[in-house]
Amino acid sequence: MPNGKPAGMPCMNLDMETLRCTIWETAVYPPVCRNFRPSLENCGSSRTEALQILADLEAATRPEQ
Ligand code: SF4
Structure with missing residues (x-):
C-alpha cells in the first residue's frame, strides 16, 4: 500500500472472500x-x-498519541 497499511485494516491486496493475496507472484x-x-x-x-x-x-x- 503506497503510504503503508493502517493498523487494524486488511491489506488492500487481500481478497476478503477467498482470503488470498491478489498480487502473489506478480511483479x-x-x-x-x-x-x-x-x-x-x-x-x-x-x-x-x-x-x-x-x-x-x-x-x-x-x-504514543
Ligand atoms: S501477501 Fe498479499 S495480501 Fe498479504 S500483506 Fe502481502 S500483498 Fe497484502
Missing part, C-alpha cells in the same frame, strides 16, 4: 511479503490466533 508483490516466513510465534495455529497475535503486535507498537 508488484512486495519484498516484505516475499521475504516473510510464517512461524508459530507470528501466526499461531489458527486464523483466529493469528489475528489476535497481529492485534497484540499492533497495540504493542502503537505510537
Whole structure:
C-alpha cells in the first residue's frame, strides 16, 4: 500500500472472500511479503490466533498519541 497499511485494516491486496493475496507472484508483490516466513510465534495455529497475535503486535507498537 503506497503510504503503508493502517493498523487494524486488511491489506488492500487481500481478497476478503477467498482470503488470498491478489498480487502473489506478480511483479508488484512486495519484498516484505516475499521475504516473510510464517512461524508459530507470528501466526499461531489458527486464523483466529493469528489475528489476535497481529492485534497484540499492533497495540504493542502503537505510537504514543
Ligand atoms: S501477501 Fe502481502 S500483498 Fe498479499 S495480501 Fe498479504 S500483506 Fe497484502
